Amino acid sequence: MNHLESLKEVGILSAKEIFWNLSEAQLISQTLRKGQGIITDSGALACDTGEFTGRSPKDKYVVLDDKTQDSVWWGDINHSFLPEDFDRLYNRVVEHLSQSDLYVKDVYACAKSEYRLNIRVVTENPWQSLFANNLFLRLNEKELESFKHEWLILTAPSFKAVPETDKTRQHNFTIINFTKKIILIGGSAYTGEIKKGIFTVLNYILPHEKEILSMHCSANIGENGDTSVFFGLSGTGKTTLSADPSRKLIGDDEHGWDHENVFNFEGGCYAKCVNLSQEKEPQIFSAIRQGTLLENVRFFEGTDIVNYDDTSVTENTRAAYPIDFIDNAIHPSVGGVPNNIFFLTCDAFGVLPPISKLTTGQAMYHFISGYTAKVAGTEAGITEPQTTFSACFGKPFLPLHPTKYAELLGKKLNENKVNVWLINTGWSGGSYGVGERIKLSYTRAMITAVLENKLENVDFISDDVFGLQMPVQCEGVPSEILHPKNTWTDSSQYDQKAIHLATQFMENFKEFESFANNEIIEGGPVQKNK
Numbered sequence: 001m002n003h004l005e006s007l008k009e010v011g012i013l014s015a016k017e018i019f020w021n022l023s024e025a026q027l028i029s030q031t032l033r034k035g036q037g038i039i040t041d042s043g044a045l046a047c048d049t050g051e052f053t054g055r056s057p058k059d060k061y062v063v064l065d066d067k068t069q070d071s072v073w074w075g076d077i078n079h080s081f082l083p084e085d086f087d088r089l090y091n092r093v094v095e096h097l098s099q100s101d102l103y104v105k106d107v108y109a110c111a112k113s114e115y116r117l118n119i120r121v122v123t124e125n126p127w128q129s130l131f132a133n134n135l136f137l138r139l140n141e142k143e144l145e146s147f148k149h150e151w152l153i154l155t156a157p158s159f160k161a162v163p164e165t166d167k168t169r170q171h172n173f174t175i176i177n178f179t180k181k182i183i184l185i186g187g188s189a190y191t192g193e194i195k196k197g198i199f200t201v202l203n204y205i206l207p208h209e210k211e212i213l214s215m216h217c218s219a220n221i222g223e224n225g226d227t228s229v230f231f232g233l234s235g236t237g238k239t240t241l242s243a244d245p246s247r248k249l250i251g252d253d254e255h256g257w258d259h260e261n262v263f264n265f266e267g268g269c270y271a272k273c274v275n276l277s278q279e280k281e282p283q284i285f286s287a288i289r290q291g292t293l294l295e296n297v298r299f300f301e302g303t304d305i306v307n308y309d310d311t312s313v314t315e316n317t318r319a320a321y322p323i324d325f326i327d328n329a330i331h332p333s334v335g336g337v338p339n340n341i342f343f344l345t346c347d348a349f350g351v352l353p354p355i356s357k358l359t360t361g362q363a364m365y366h367f368i369s370g371y372t373a374k375v376a377g378t379e380a381g382i383t384e385p386q387t388t389f390s391a392c393f394g395k396p397f398l399p400l401h402p403t404k405y406a407e408l409l410g411k412k413l414n415e416n417k418v419n420v421w422l423i424n425t426g427w428s429g430g431s432y433g434v435g436e437r438i439k440l441s442y443t444r445a446m447i448t449a450v451l452e453n454k455l456e457n458v459d460f461i462s463d464d465v466f467g468l469q470m471p472v473q474c475e476g477v478p479s480e481i482l483h484p485k486n487t488w489t490d491s492s493q494y495d496q497k498a499i500h501l502a503t504q505f506m507e508n509f510k511e512f513e514s515f516a517n518n519e520i521i522e523g524g525p526v527q528k529n530k
Helices: 003-008 024-033 083-097 126-135 141-145 192-210 238-242 282-287 360-369 402-415 440-451 491-513 518-522
Strands: 018-020 037-039 045-047 060-063 079-081 102-109 117-123 151-156 173-177 182-186 213-216 218-221 227-232 248-251 254-257 261-264 268-272 293-295 318-322 334-336 338-345 355-358 371-374 386-389 419-424 460-462 469-471
Touching (some): 003 102, 024 045, 083 151, 083 182, 102 126, 126 192, 182 192, 192 254, 213 227, 213 402, 218 238, 227 238, 248 254, 248 261, 268 282, 282 318, 338 371, 338 440, 355 360, 360 402, 360 419, 360 491, 360 518, 386 491
Parallel strands (some): 045 293, 060 173, 227 338, 338 419
Antiparallel strands (some): 037 045, 102 117, 213 254, 261 334, 293 318, 355 469
């Protein structure tokens, strides 16, 4: 079957030109020829994504049909879209694409072969095809010859929906059809919609159909084969703490956990670049070279040198590169069952311990909570720390109810000997503005102590509000900071702030309480029982 015949199967009846599985160099050349990008001093390709420089969560939909009606967690995250409206809009998009140059990239997701998901990505822009090449797993020539896609992504940035007739909120949209296995993207060139579209798909297929836990996390593996997993929202230190030169990187963002392995969904990294420097993030900095796609960055005036501190377009500047651009990445991107799981939080209230060990119930509760805090000055109008909760550390990408993922986590924790740790990378000795940020060297020392089993014979004590188990000593860390209450000059103020935070946790949990089992509920703050 020729390329046009293959596209006719999905409704694209013609095209100006079809570029099929072009190489990295060819895609870069096409981008430059179209005037859509420039080469930086490091050899990377820099492009702008246009109107949208980030995801548009309010414009992401799931088709409501017999397959999804009773399984998807409908509401603020998963907006419903009727099948007949999808079909009508799909036909309009493929008609639009039939008038364009098209770039087709065949790739797959899931580094463990049993779960391999073949994906065909059809785009209008060559640099979007480069993104697909870099972020997903790549096929060799022999595999490409016999490739058949299971999922189709059509992305048409220049297509603008008409909300009144297309039933969208505005002119851009991302729509996932689980029955037809199609992701339809229009009106936005932001490539993160492609990446997170497939993550959402895997967050449905693996837990719902295969009882495999899908996770928004990074993972690495030690010399002895021990696997560690790191969860954490933006600003908690996930990328920094998982990038350990003494350990091999499994992946930086999306993973699955079956009965015997943790495996990467992706074949690349989509790293934030804001304020990037060689000193702070040497691995990411060195990965930005020929073949890397940079998005929405700006340059020092009169040069081709990227100014990573320039956020005039967006703070969400990004670099997309294959995972083997990271020197210590492991291939294939698969590790064993985790020995240790770290939940990272930046607690700006100065309440949570720098390190604590969680029971299975507490692990499920804190997993559902997905807590961190924004500090004053990070956003307009924030004058004191504000709680931020994102279920399972990835709420925007959960098609199933969060308790499904939490219960799967609990099941796996009970079946395996896994330690779960809550790590506070935020404040100690008081809230933001009074206390001090916990030193990165202390956080690294705590994680090293865990990985080297140095806390196995240490005594633990419990805090009064959250019931968390805190070690009384840890090599490389002053003992006085391990119990946060001891670092406050006024212990009564600590108690007030701790109860305030516990109340915030309980208020957030009300959304999930009716779906949660007793073990999850009992894993919450003990203050609620007083």
